[in-house]
Amino acid sequence: MSTLFRRFLLLSGVALMGAASSMALAQETVRVRGTVDGFAGSAYTVKTRSGDTVTVTLAEKPMFVAIVKASMADIKPGMFVGATAMPEPDGTLKAVEVHIFPEAMRGTGEGHRPWDLAPKATMTNANVETAVAGASSRTLTLKYKDGEKTLQVTPETVVVTYAPGDAAEVKPGTGIFIPAAEKQPDGSLRTPRITYGRDGLTPPM
Helix, strand or coil: CCHHHHHHHHHHHHHHCCCHHHHHHCCCEEEEEEEEEEEECCEEEEEECCCCEEEEEEEEEEEEEEEEECCHHHCCCCCEEEEEEEECCCCCEEEEEEEECCHHHCCCCCEEEECCCCCCCEEEEEEEEEEEECCCCEEEEEEECCEEEEEEECCCCEEEEEEECCHHHCCCCCEEEEEEEEECCCCCEEEEEEEEEHHHCCCCC
16 A cells, blocks of 8 residues: 555545534535546536536545455454444344455544434444354444444445545546535535545445
């Protein structure tokens, strides 16, 4: 991992998967999930998953972070991960996605909280305590400073990790995730970084 990318991860980790409470306090920032529709210079037109179209302008010297495919075999006890989950009728948590943090991002947004990917969704950023494989699923026990959660991981769970990105890869059709874009007076959005899916992957966060 390059020194520049490591520094970026350290500086932006909390914003990348920061607590929802900080978002509530900062009404001038929004999360953007969508697909690049076009771009001109440093301005991207993005069609959000809700169907709206927004303009996102990059700050000076922006950073690009790629989301790449990983697998359950890559998840080991002791790793620091983030997992989005949905509650099942019996009260268990079913993982929708698990993202493996680089070591430089250990501790990012640690804890368990609501997440806005879908109604009732949660995000748990924590250390992998145990990973137990079953016939059709795997149980992940994630431990954080205030407690722990056990998640069921199925074949449908998307597993990803991070890699240094390249602006040239962000083209029309590319799926992106911006954790904290700042609203501008003209209604546009501004961000110092874009997280995007490599090789057609849609960022699952």
